[in-house]
Amino acid sequence: MEKFDKIKGIAAPMMASDGNQFSMMINIDTDMIIPKQFLKTIKRTGLGKNLFHEMRFDFEGNEVDSFILNKDIYRDSKILLAGNNFGCGSSREHAPWALLDFGIKVIIAPSFADIFFNNCFKNGILPIKLSEKVIKELSEIALSGSQIEVILDDQKIFSKDLEISFEIDISNKNFLMEGLDDIGLTLKDSDLIDSYEKENESALPWYSIKGDLND
Amino acid sequence: MTQAKTIYDKIWESHLVGNKDNYSLLYIDRHLVHEVTSPQAFEGLRLNNRSVRHPKKTLAVADHNVPTTDRTKEIEDEESRIQIEALENNCKDFGIKFIDMNDIRQGIVHIIGPEQGFTLPGSTIVCGDSHTSTHGAFGALAHGIGTSEVEHVLATQTLIQKKAKNFKVELKGKLTDSISAKDLALSVIGAIGTAGGTGYVIEYMGDAVESLSMEGRMTLCNLTIEGGARAGLIGPDQKTFEYLKDRPLAPKDKIWDNAIRYWETLPSDKDAFYDESIKIDINNLAPLVTWGTSPEDVIDINGNIPKPEDIEDEAKKNAIKRSLEYMGLEAGKPIKGTSIDKVFIGSCTNGRIEDLRAAASIVEDKTVSEKVNAIVVPGSGLVKAQAESEGLDKIFKDAGFEWREPGCSMCLAMNADKLQPNERCASTSNRNFEGRQGRGGRTHLVSPKMAAAAAIAGCLTDVRDFKN
Ligand code: SF4
Numbered sequence: 001m002e003k004f005d006k007i008k009g010i011a012a013p014m015m016a017s018d019g020n021q022f023s024m025m026i027n028i029d030t031d032m033i034i035p036k037q038f039l040k041t042i043k044r045t046g047l048g049k050n051l052f053h054e055m056r057f058d059f060e061g062n063e064v065d066s067f068i069l070n071k072d073i074y075r076d077s078k079i080l081l082a083g084n085n086f087g088c089g090s091s092r093e094h095a096p097w098a099l100l101d102f103g104i105k106v107i108i109a110p111s112f113a114d115i116f117f118n119n120c121f122k123n124g125i126l127p128i129k130l131s132e133k134v135i136k137e138l139s140e141i142a143l144s145g146s147q148i149e150v151i152l153d154d155q156k157i158f159s160k161d162l163e164i165s166f167e168i169d170i171s172n173k174n175f176l177m178e179g180l181d182d183i184g185l186t187l188k189d190s191d192l193i194d195s196y197e198k199e200n201e202s203a204l205p206w207y208s209i210k211g212d213l214n215d
Numbered sequence: 216m217t218q219a220k221t222i223y224d225k226i227w228e229s230h231l232v233g234n235k236d237n238y239s240l241l242y243i244d245r246h247l248v249h250e251v252t253s254p255q256a257f258e259g260l261r262l263n264n265r266s267v268r269h270p271k272k273t274l275a276v277a278d279h280n281v282p283t284t285d286r287t288k289e290i291e292d293e294e295s296r297i298q299i300e301a302l303e304n305n306c307k308d309f310g311i312k313f314i315d316m317n318d319i320r321q322g323i324v325h326i327i328g329p330e331q332g333f334t335l336p337g338s339t340i341v342c343g344d345s346h347t348s349t350h351g352a353f354g355a356l357a358h359g360i361g362t363s364e365v366e367h368v369l370a371t372q373t374l375i376q377k378k379a380k381n382f383k384v385e386l387k388g389k390l391t392d393s394i395s396a397k398d399l400a401l402s403v404i405g406a407i408g409t410a411g412g413t414g415y416v417i418e419y420m421g422d423a424v425e426s427l428s429m430e431g432r433m434t435l436c437n438l439t440i441e442g443g444a445r446a447g448l449i450g451p452d453q454k455t456f457e458y459l460k461d462r463p464l465a466p467k468d469k470i471w472d473n474a475i476r477y478w479e480t481l482p483s484d485k486d487a488f489y490d491e492s493i494k495i496d497i498n499n500l501a502p503l504v505t506w507g508t509s510p511e512d513v514i515d516i517n518g519n520i521p522k523p524e525d526i527e528d529e530a531k532k533n534a535i536k537r538s539l540e541y542m543g544l545e546a547g548k549p550i551k552g553t554s555i556d557k558v559f560i561g562s563c564t565n566g567r568i569e570d571l572r573a574a575a576s577i578v579e580d581k582t583v584s585e586k587v588n589a590i591v592v593p594g595s596g597l598v599k600a601q602a603e604s605e606g607l608d609k610i611f612k613d614a615g616f617e618w619r620e621p622g623c624s625m626c627l628a629m630n631a632d633k634l635q636p637n638e639r640c641a642s643t644s645n646r647n648f649e650g651r652q653g654r655g656g657r658t659h660l661v662s663p664k665m666a667a668a669a670a671i672a673g674c675l676t677d678v679r680d681f682k683n
Contacts, residue, residue: 016533023529025537027409027509031648036629040280040294042254042301054650059636083530085410088443089648090627091345091359092252114413114445115345115359122363132530169377171237182363183265186371189240192233193268193373196242204229206466206474207244207338209271213312213320213331213463 001124003179007105008149012068012077013139024083024109024135030095030116033087039094047094048101069102073145079106081139083132087116096123106150108135108157121172124179126152128166137162152177219484221381222450223416226356226481230339232373241376244338245355246368247324248275248311250302251629252343256366257305268372270310274333277302278323279629281316283592283619295630309369322595322621325349325437325563329429330597332462336451336478341368346563346645348439352432353459354451354481356416359440380490382415382444386423388498393679395573396431397565397643397662399423400438401503402495405513412444415491418483419449423497429458430569437564438645441510450482502678505647505660506550507538512647514550516665516677522546541649542657543637550675553659557640558589558670559652560616560663562626565643566594568601570663574643575607577667577681583615584673590617590632592624616670628653641669 014025038050056067063070069077080099086109087095096119099107107120108128120127128150130138141148141159148159152173157164175182186193201208220228232240253275260267267273280295290296299316306313314321320331325346328334334350340357341347343365350357360374368374386399404411417439419432427435432449439447456475459465466474501515514520520539523546526532539546544553560566560574571593583589591611593599599621602608608618625632626644634640634656643666647658659675668678 016530016537023533026530026534029646029648031646031651035650035654036627039251039629040292040298042258042298044255044258054654059654085413085443088409089345089646091343091361093255093343093361093363096361111410111413113410113443115361119361119363122361169237171235181263182375183259183263183367183370186240186367186373186375187265189233190371192240193242193371196232197372200242204337204477206335206470206477209464210466210470211464213274213314 001179001181004105004124004126004152004176006149006151007078008147009076009078010073010145010147011079011081011138011142012074013081013142014068022136024081024139026083027085027088028082029089030087030092031089033095034092034098039092044097045101047098048103051098051102076103078103079108079148079150080104081135081142082107082109084109084111086112088113091115093119096120096125100125108138110135121175124176126150126176130164130166134164219486219488221418221483221487221489222354222448222481223356223381223418224487226337226339227378229337238375238377240373241339243341243368243372243374244272245333245340246273247328247340247342247347248273248365249279249324249344250277250298251279252362253305253365254298254301255362256369257309259366260369265370267309267311267369272372273311273369274328274331275302275306275311276314276321276324276327277316279623279627281622282630283622283624283632286317286620292630319596319600322598323563323566323623326566326594326598329353329433329458330462330595332459332465335459335465336455337481341374345440346437348445348447349433349437349563351436351439351447352429352449353455354449354478356446356448358445379416379445380414381488382412382417383489383492384417384419385421385492385494386419386497387421387494388423388496390423390426390497393502393664394497394500395662395664396427396434398500398503399497400435401505401510401513401660402497402500404438404442404510406493406495407442409441409509409511410443412439412442415444416446416448417442417444419447424449425452428569429454430567433567434564441645451478502662502665504550504665504675506542506544507535508541508647508649509538510645510647510660512538516551516675518550520544520546520548520550551677553675554639555587555641555669555674556638557634558587558666559592559625559640559642559644560590560666561592561594561624562644563594564645565663566592566598568598570643571598571602571607574663574667575610577664577678578614578616578671579610581614581671583670587670587673589615589670590619590625592619593621595621625652627651641666641675
């Protein structure tokens with residue numbers, strides 16, 4: 001996995017459709033991020049072109065002009081701003097794969113769904129939780145076309161006249177910064193797994209599968 | 216004195232392999248695999264020259280992509296076929312048991328796990344699928360994982376985890392004939408919201424939960440993920456043990472007896488601590504239906520569609536507006552009487568034998584409305600066979616339902632079963648998201664009886680009006 005360092009650019013704010021009152025779109029689910037017809041792939045790559053497919057393209061396959069990622073200055077955004085409960089629904093890791101393949105490396109929202117949140121770290125995406133108020137400020141910066149910079153090591157976001165700190169769990173931070181292979185790490189603890197299995201083979205024997213599903 | 220513990224605390228502790236700096240390594244007893252979220256995991260193993268640590272602890276089946284029509288022919292959709300073949304080949308290469316599409320035991324992962332006795336109380340169960348929470352009905356710690364984690368479990372039989380908090384959901388009162396586990400689950404999601412359970416494991420208890428059959432408990436736990444919690448749990452009891460006894464993969468003889476003695480110690484201790492709790496009185500519950508595009512958008516079938524202007528929160532207000540527009544509904548109007556085009560009875564939420572019996576009891580001697588296309592997709596081959604032996608297929612077919620082969624089908628519409636733009640469906644599945652059942656399709660989540668009633672009436676209706 002690629003190491004995460006810092007990201008700079010214009011963030012793309014996912015706003016609610018009704019523009020008269022400023023608000024972020026909530027409950028963006030993984031079906032929206034990558035609809036099911038694209039889950040038939042057996043690869044991790046190539047999903048970026050289908051990211052947010054049903055919001056990004058109309059029934060004829062033309063771009064929907066009003067969709068944020070179709071607007072010129074946000075086409076190459078690496079940072080996404082959104083409302084509560086981002087990534088809810090299906091556990092499909094195709095969602096972070098599609099975001100990453102499109103180029104999104106940072107997602108900022110007040111809250112994330114649990115499985116999606118985890119999936120991000122496995123793919124080098126940094127999900128940041130910030131208050132609705134701060135996200136509103138960041139959205140205003142984004143709408144004005146100004147850049148922001150996210151520096152993971154310092155746990156800070158900078159803009160022209162704003163400096164925001166964010167929290168991140170230390171192990172998640174390390175995974176991202178080092179680009180670690182967590183399977184490799186766990187395999188180093190094989191002796192722990194061996195001894196757990198040995199002990200429970202006799203302590204909890206009903207969890208060892210004895211029978212077989214014969215054909 | 217030892218500290219009082221919840222069932223979640225107990226399962227967590229008994230599966231702890233080790234604690235690292237800031238996370239824990241949890242042992243995984245059972246791993247279910249399906250075709251959509253596994254190919255990249257197997258590819259990862261191959262790339263790194265890794266093997267599967269315990270092939271026998273993993274069970275695989277194709278369910279998401281499979282056609283629900285004639286299966287004697289080759290699958291028409293090439294991508295679907297490739298994905299299913301990839302699963303079969305991966306299982307062969309890594310020594311994992313794969314249940315073939317034409318095997319009577321094939322079905323939706325979360326239905327076949329319990330059927331085969333793969334699901335056991337007190338165990339840890341994962342699957343690359345969010346509705347793995349279903350297995351919590353047996354007092355198992357069961358949750359969905361991503362594909363990278365699928366690979367991690369295949370290679371190490373463990374998962375990197377952080378302990379969640381405990382959330383108690385108490386459901387008190389008596390169930391009636393027209394109120395099912397689906398209504399209970401929807402009422403919980405309506406109460407806590409789709410993010411209300413984030414960071415928690417929910418434990419369901421109370422007399423309403425105890426009185427549920429295992430099928431009903433599975434429905435309840437299945438929908439836990441729609442409330443944001445990864446896992447839902449119900450303490451095992453006599454019903455749990457009776458369901459599992461003599462299932463193919465359940466322990467036998469002396470090990471079974473000892474297992475029961477152990478499983479009886481699993482329910483939460485009386486004074487166990489919960490970080491959060493709610494109590495819901497179900498005595499006055501009416502059949503529920505969703506009006507919007509999030510499972511929390513729940514109303515009583517006799518209720519009115521909400522008005523955005525009644526909502527303070529700007530983000531919620533805008534979300535409601537968007538939902539109403541997508542759903543083609545008018546704020547403030549009654550939901551009852553909303554005309555529908557399709558009915559789907561099935562999915563891991565409501566595709567079990569009891570669900571089919573419930574729906575059939577409404578359909579018997581009636582006819583599906585002319586303008587409605589209604590399908591029943593049993594959750595597994597065994598459910599289908601059981602239903603046929605009871606003559607349920609005949610009841611459905613006589614009324615004008617299509618009787619299909621088992622699979623996920625129109626729950627996520629990856630195969631040919633899907634809604635067309637603007638088509639409206641009464642569905643027993645679990646997600647009413649935009650596009651979930653087909654682009655532009657409009658989903659109303661309901662119980663099996665409510666779906667059956669809607670098929671007959673041609674519109675969303677109160678099943679209680681259908682009493683003979
Ligand atoms: S029935 Fe629906 S929710 Fe259940 S596993 Fe299949 S697609 Fe997922």
